Amino acid sequence: MRNPIKTALRAAPGLAALLAAFPALAQTDAPPAIDTGDTAWMLTSTAIVLMMTIPGLGLFYSGMVRKKNVLDVCMQVFAICAMVTVLWMIAGYSIAFGTAASEGINAFIGGFDRMFLAGTTMESVSYTIPEWVFIMFQMTFAIITPALIIGAFAERMKFSAVMLFMGLWLLVVYAPVCHWVWGGGFLASAGVLDFAGGTVVHINAGVAGLVVCVMLGRRRGYGSVNMAPHNLVLTFVGAALLWVGWFGFNAGSAVASNAIAGIAMLNTQVAAAGAALAWMVVEWVVLKKPSALGILSGAVAGLVAITPAAGFVNPTGALWIGVPAGIACYYAAAHLKKTLGYDDSLDVFGVHGVGGIVGALLTGIFADPAINAAGEGASLGAQIYGVAVTVVYTGVVTTVLLLVTKALTGLRVSDQEEEEGLDLALHGETVQ
Amino acid sequence: MRNPIKTALRAAPGLAALLAAFPALAQTDAPPAIDTGDTAWMLTSTAIVLMMTIPGLGLFYSGMVRKKNVLDVCMQVFAICAMVTVLWMIAGYSIAFGTAASEGINAFIGGFDRMFLAGTTMESVSYTIPEWVFIMFQMTFAIITPALIIGAFAERMKFSAVMLFMGLWLLVVYAPVCHWVWGGGFLASAGVLDFAGGTVVHINAGVAGLVVCVMLGRRRGYGSVNMAPHNLVLTFVGAALLWVGWFGFNAGSAVASNAIAGIAMLNTQVAAAGAALAWMVVEWVVLKKPSALGILSGAVAGLVAITPAAGFVNPTGALWIGVPAGIACYYAAAHLKKTLGYDDSLDVFGVHGVGGIVGALLTGIFADPAINAAGEGASLGAQIYGVAVTVVYTGVVTTVLLLVTKALTGLRVSDQEEEEGLDLALHGETVQ
Amino acid sequence: MRNPIKTALRAAPGLAALLAAFPALAQTDAPPAIDTGDTAWMLTSTAIVLMMTIPGLGLFYSGMVRKKNVLDVCMQVFAICAMVTVLWMIAGYSIAFGTAASEGINAFIGGFDRMFLAGTTMESVSYTIPEWVFIMFQMTFAIITPALIIGAFAERMKFSAVMLFMGLWLLVVYAPVCHWVWGGGFLASAGVLDFAGGTVVHINAGVAGLVVCVMLGRRRGYGSVNMAPHNLVLTFVGAALLWVGWFGFNAGSAVASNAIAGIAMLNTQVAAAGAALAWMVVEWVVLKKPSALGILSGAVAGLVAITPAAGFVNPTGALWIGVPAGIACYYAAAHLKKTLGYDDSLDVFGVHGVGGIVGALLTGIFADPAINAAGEGASLGAQIYGVAVTVVYTGVVTTVLLLVTKALTGLRVSDQEEEEGLDLALHGETVQ
Amino acid sequence: MKLIIAVIKPFKLEAVREALTTAGVQGLMVSEVKGYGRQSGHTEIYRGAEYTVNFVPKIRIEIVAADDQVDRIADAIAGTARTGKIGDGKIFVLDVQQAIRIRTDERGDDAL
Amino acid sequence: MKLIIAVIKPFKLEAVREALTTAGVQGLMVSEVKGYGRQSGHTEIYRGAEYTVNFVPKIRIEIVAADDQVDRIADAIAGTARTGKIGDGKIFVLDVQQAIRIRTDERGDDAL
Amino acid sequence: MKLIIAVIKPFKLEAVREALTTAGVQGLMVSEVKGYGRQSGHTEIYRGAEYTVNFVPKIRIEIVAADDQVDRIADAIAGTARTGKIGDGKIFVLDVQQAIRIRTDERGDDAL
Numbered sequence A, B, C: 001m002r003n004p005i006k007t008a009l010r011a012a013p014g015l016a017a018l019l020a021a022f023p024a025l026a027q028t029d030a031p032p033a034i035d036t037g038d039t040a041w042m043l044t045s046t047a048i049v050l051m052m053t054i055p056g057l058g059l060f061y062s063g064m065v066r067k068k069n070v071l072d073v074c075m076q077v078f079a080i081c082a083m084v085t086v087l088w089m090i091a092g093y094s095i096a097f098g099t100a101a102s103e104g105i106n107a108f109i110g111g112f113d114r115m116f117l118a119g120t121t122m123e124s125v126s127y128t129i130p131e132w133v134f135i136m137f138q139m140t141f142a143i144i145t146p147a148l149i150i151g152a153f154a155e156r157m158k159f160s161a162v163m164l165f166m167g168l169w170l171l172v173v174y175a176p177v178c179h180w181v182w183g184g185g186f187l188a189s190a191g192v193l194d195f196a197g198g199t200v201v202h203i204n205a206g207v208a209g210l211v212v213c214v215m216l217g218r219r220r221g222y223g224s225v226n227m228a229p230h231n232l233v234l235t236f237v238g239a240a241l242l243w244v245g246w247f248g249f250n251a252g253s254a255v256a257s258n259a260i261a262g263i264a265m266l267n268t269q270v271a272a273a274g275a276a277l278a279w280m281v282v283e284w285v286v287l288k289k290p291s292a293l294g295i296l297s298g299a300v301a302g303l304v305a306i307t308p309a310a311g312f313v314n315p316t317g318a319l320w321i322g323v324p325a326g327i328a329c330y331y332a333a334a335h336l337k338k339t340l341g342y343d344d345s346l347d348v349f350g351v352h353g354v355g356g357i358v359g360a361l362l363t364g365i366f367a368d369p370a371i372n373a374a375g376e377g378a379s380l381g382a383q384i385y386g387v388a389v390t391v392v393y394t395g396v397v398t399t400v401l402l403l404v405t406k407a408l409t410g411l412r413v414s415d416q417e418e419e420e421g422l423d424l425a426l427h428g429e430t431v432q
Numbered sequence D, E, F: 001m002k003l004i005i006a007v008i009k010p011f012k013l014e015a016v017r018e019a020l021t022t023a024g025v026q027g028l029m030v031s032e033v034k035g036y037g038r039q040s041g042h043t044e045i046y047r048g049a050e051y052t053v054n055f056v057p058k059i060r061i062e063i064v065a066a067d068d069q070v071d072r073i074a075d076a077i078a079g080t081a082r083t084g085k086i087g088d089g090k091i092f093v094l095d096v097q098q099a100i101r102i103r104t105d106e107r108g109d110d111a112l
């Protein structure tokens, strides 16, 4: 039988933080008790991380597309949420947090022993919370990661292709990478620090987005037709809900209601603010007008960048992660994309890929042992290793999955459907 | 004097769950202590259940009406929220959770001893939380139930009639039915399982909605004029906030921050996802295009259906409650309504009535004693009894209250007001 | 070295409440332990108070302006959120909650010992929560207060002027006033009761708003051009999120997960409802049509008015604070403004100034020692004193800061920019 | 050929379109306009401000038709759009020199 | 009868409407158009993409009037809408063959 | 002078505007209309209700031009807007009596 405590210790974001906080847990086998306060915070965190995706991400993205494609974006986000829920329950959680028979295999994948959540009972405890809550919390991470990718191929991909690709990607890319970092896999062993998912969630989604948009090709009329965001009020609301929900994402990754959760929340706030201001100032200087799209994008860039670092750095460190992230992502979205010529519709790579990499690397630099003893062993080298492995794996496997999807359903809508708008063409609906 | 502990034990959703969890409470009279963790979760649950109604339900519904009626819908939801708050404090809580002088009466109605919240002090405890919090939590349920009904008569009922009818309905229908199930009334004694309000909230509102829309008659032009939803982005946001808030509704009904809350949250997620996918797939197969309205409606259908079962079933059971609920509600909204010819504008009966009944019955089948000892006595018979009693009572009394309202204020706006739109005609405002 | 416990005791909203609740704390120096339940509720409160500003306030305000200025409003709110975050971390928290060298100075200002959050460690505790959490919670109050002001000068102030003025105002007005009331300053000593910020937040912002709109002059075409709210659905969502978030604001000001938090939440709900109904009824009687704008404004008026009283009064008291607040604010927005002729675009003074004053005064009348022992010493005199001091200080200093801003950046956009709309003129964007 | 411009009440659009189809009209354009006329607008009040909105929403229908069709078409519109209350709208007829079907380059009546 | 089409800057609408009422005009139609002319549009930049928006929002006013009213009306419009800056707009006059008031079936000048 | 009214498919707007600029057109008005013609609309289904939406979104372009420019302009529009599929749209030409540039009070061809 699997040992619930060992599983619990392996199965978590903010792992090192917790080992530091509860050293005793690592040594004894006494069943840990449930703490109602910790559980309350994790229930709340779960709710607000779900809110990041629906409606948060849906609004953030749908405000940026043209009016004829807005419902398609909302529906993709919502359908991914539903599909990942069922897949996570059936197999995703097991692949990420189950225990493979051999230790060699377990370094890479978590096994199929926990399919349909087998083995979880009313007494199962992860850390100091019921395992049901831990499953739910992790599920919300599994939901948002594929949903992030849709920004890269918005306004041109078939709905059937989206569903097929995302289902495969969850099981073949997300779940294993999640296992490597949080499920006791080889990246955790290598000392890669990722408090709340900079690598697992953001670099992962950012790179996948880049691959998809390159393989799909640009939108019709890209570069000549005006594709300005149709309603940035939606994007404002989306960015705001992402920000608020990110407290659950980052402070929730402490898996406890304690000082680590507190500093993680504060760092999240400071980095988001720093990056938002940085993007705004750069735009103000360069383009003479600070834009709403700019400051909102900047905030998200900062949130992405602080994700791996939230429970490891001090607030000043958070500021120094946020500001460069805002500038780097501005550069990526405004210049790199133009130079390289790919059409990453809503800058998934520019914000999540680049912001995630900036954050992952700076975590190695700014980790402060006074905040979290686990930060002591932080090294830039380990961080680079973690980033590199993820980029390569995701890049390659995403390509393969897209080829499979293309063979089965095709990837792009027809020219006429693209012209008409995906809302009407694919869903028979329009926004008035 | 009434015994606060006994009241507390009677006065609660998820009652059986709690009796199982704290058996000691049932035997001793020692004042239970407040648990800060449980209280934290219940404060949070209260906040997000309120968020289900404002703005959640307001957005869900207002996106589905025509542009000329959108503010009327928002305003009805908001005004009901305000009015029920005051009525609940004055009399509703007392009727639902007070103690009638005689036990015979108490089976049906809770008495008037707690009007204006008399008897609640800073020391009053319900379960392990301050009674103030319990009052607030229950208030949010009392708010959303009448608000759900407005979807059935949207776009044609007088605002004054809405207010009068809703005030009466709260006191004469909602509060007593709430007492029957959660306040120690006869349905609880009969072994009817309703974890978080499938009967009290959803069947109740669904049946009332059906009665109102039939008595009011159809909207002008129904069947010939295009009444397509004017902005499904609003409906998307509304459905998403309902989903998130439902965690407070269902997991909050554990009245504790524990494994029951955890499994209730997970079940909620799984059932919503299953029903959303089911509705989407049926639509895809039947109509060739999966619509945003469809998947959003499906999710709500699943949330409704899992409500009575959330703390009694395992996740696989939740999936098997969600999927049929999605299909049944699709059928009700797309076919049953057409066949019978009533104009339930936004399918309150089709989703809440039908979904509620599906959920109530399947709770009797899927209740798993390994999850919750209280599920042991589950029986389809008791569930059918509970549904039948509620349908009949609500159906009859709602009819009477509508006749009273009609006599006092009239029910429908004039043809010209309906044509012009209720926003301008009743509130002097329009959305640009 | 400063004593962390004494600081904690001084440094808090709902101060008196806590002194009453934990009398022991005031006498011993034993380090208080962290309570995970209290911490969970404060983490949650922080998240939902941030949600009040982004997106809540942004939506509430942007729905009320004309379509050409909607993004400018959103962006101001968002940029203030980011800027205040950084300023609060650098100096604001220190000014408000630091300890000045001399006691004489400390009555007025908190000193610069805590700049860059110096001195806060992973062991720092405020009350029963990590100090990081307390810093974050307070930060969300510091964010919303200046953001409230923008409603007064909406549709005509330069974005650069907004940023400069707000940065100054935070440090020179907000932080000191916060210190006076919650940081151990002279208003606390004088027995002024302000549970959650009626004076610090609402009167402060309301008066500042009045000063700005008078100094800026009216919008072009004020009184002849139709400036009706362009989309009250946004305002509905904003008001609803303000309402929900206010639970964190008021119940969070208990800095604990207990009966005080419970009664504060219930009072918040009742007062909001009472004021919403009051405004609606007045409008219905006077103008024959109850408007969405009216009931939404009324709810906010009630929320403002209950803020200073939330943890001191009983629910009936809350109702008697809400109802007059709704009526008084209706009068201020609909008549006083007209009579005096200033153009407070979105009635910041009419709702927050007037509502705040009504609430502050009525707190002195309705404070109930059975709810909170700290209410025993409540006196109308002390309340008037608190209001007067704040009005004068804010009025004078805001004027000075505006003159400084005017000299450095100018205050108003050009006539042509105002005509064209601030979205396009200042940010190069439009809502389609 | 003639251009017929009709301004009608919005809720009459569907009925008028059907009447026109019956009358043999095969093509037309519809747009939203704000009308100003005898029919008065409404008053908006919000937070003390009071404005008269002079404009009333109307629908404009435009049809280019052969000369001999004009009367039938005008009658079809007038007959269907009439409610007898102020604000029913107007029909205007203008002369058209030329019509071209873009797809086929047909000209004149053939292009309609 | 004549159809007068005026394209003006949006913020001049209310003033022009008042001037027209003063000049005795009792009915008109207003619609929103995008204008293209000497007045140049603006540039939109977002995340590296840069587009010139050539069109400028304008308001089109249409009035059908008796022949002898046309000059007065055109003068009233031009006088009120003029700012002297590029983009003030145009007035076009077309001939109208027939006008019908739907409500009463009145024809010609009586229908206006 | 003539008024040229062209109804085209929305996605052709930018191309047509460029062709017109090349053809020397210096001013025009663009508005959105709902077109009804041979090209059929689509069916909307929601929760059991089924409606045929008869109207198709179109763009109307209006240009007032000197008489001798009309053919070139019409050709430029037709040539650019043609896809060969049903629904490409129409061009109508009407006579214009007078044109005034509001800014300068210029009249006739000078006002264009």
Ligand SMILES: Nc1ncnc2c1ncn2[C@@H]1O[C@H](COP(=O)(O)OP(=O)(O)O)[C@@H](O)[C@H]1O
Pocket: D007, D034, D035, D036, D037, D038, D039, D040, D056, D058, D085, D086, D087, D088, D089, D090, E026, E027, E028, E029, E062, E063, E064, E065, E101, E102, E103, E112
């Ligand atoms: N002279 C006119 N020129 C252009 N449009 C007109 C004219 N007179 C009326 N209209 C249009 O016809 C509509 C109806 O006219 P109105 O005077 O309100 O009622 P009725 O047609 O019943 O006399 C107006 O809203 C306006 O759009």
Ligand SMILES: Nc1ncnc2c1ncn2[C@@H]1O[C@H](COP(=O)(O)OP(=O)(O)O)[C@@H](O)[C@H]1O
Pocket: E007, E034, E035, E036, E037, E038, E039, E040, E056, E058, E085, E086, E087, E088, E089, E090, F026, F027, F028, F029, F062, F063, F064, F065, F101, F102, F103, F112
């Ligand atoms: N030849 C034309 N045909 C139709 N509309 C025109 C024409 N020329 C100009 N317009 C309209 O008049 C508006 C103003 O014209 P513009 O050339 O910008 O300035 P001005 O009228 O001051 O010369 C344009 O935006 C366009 O809508």
Ligand SMILES: Nc1ncnc2c1ncn2[C@@H]1O[C@H](COP(=O)(O)OP(=O)(O)O)[C@@H](O)[C@H]1O
Pocket: D026, D027, D028, D029, D062, D063, D064, D065, D101, D102, D103, D112, F007, F034, F035, F036, F037, F038, F039, F056, F058, F085, F086, F087, F088, F089, F090
């Ligand atoms: N007689 C007409 N009068 C006014 N507009 C017309 C007329 N006929 C067609 N149209 C417009 O032209 C558009 C295209 O016409 P349609 O019959 O669909 O295709 P085609 O131009 O290829 O024959 C229609 O949508 C309508 O807006």
